[in-house]
Amino acid sequence: MLSGWGYWSGLSICDPGWFQFEDHCYFKSKEKLTWSNARLQCERGGGYLVEIESMKENDWIINKLTPAQCTIHWILCVIWIGATDQEVDGQFIWDGSREKLNFINWRSGEPNNYQQQEDCAVVNYPSGEWCDFPCSDKHYYICEKKL
Numbered sequence: 001m002l003s004g005w006g007y008w009s010g011l012s013i014c015d016p017g018w019f020q021f022e023d024h025c026y027f028k029s030k031e032k033l034t035w036s037n038a039r040l041q042c043e044r045g046g047g048y049l050v051e052i053e054s055m056k057e058n059d060w061i062i063n064k065l066t067p068a069q070c071t072i073h074w075i076l077c078v079i080w081i082g083a084t085d086q087e088v089d090g091q092f093i094w095d096g097s098r099e100k101l102n103f104i105n106w107r108s109g110e111p112n113n114y115q116q117q118e119d120c121a122v123v124n125y126p127s128g129e130w131c132d133f134p135c136s137d138k139h140y141y142i143c144e145k146k147l
């Protein structure tokens, strides 16, 4: 009997509402929150704010996780990701793993820490480029967790 079920043993799927890319699951929010509250919501779901580690992952996120509201106005296409330099200004890390960014996709001229008030990163649809924004702004966000 066990062998019959063995077929399923290596198979895992993402929780409802989460989307799979390679060995991770992703969730796109339906609400806009500050960066810190977005992080908290991701943690409550067992994950972290998305950490984008390759152009492949960046492309997948842009192609598959566009917020529905994004067609209405560009500001609704600005989505929190897990990069922040709140601890050491100018040194962005991924919040969940505490790793330095080994892949970056900053928009030209970013991160610019505009008015010394931008310590949290967003990805912009549909370009896929990143910018730093004030952490207290409210935006949609993407959570990630290991499958």
Ligand SMILES: [Ca+2]
Pocket (backbone or CB within 6 Å): 024, 050, 051, 052, 053, 057, 144
């Ligand atoms: Ca990732």
Ligand SMILES: [Ca+2]
Pocket (backbone or CB within 6 Å): 110, 111, 112, 113, 114, 118, 131, 132, 133
């Ligand atoms: Ca900026």
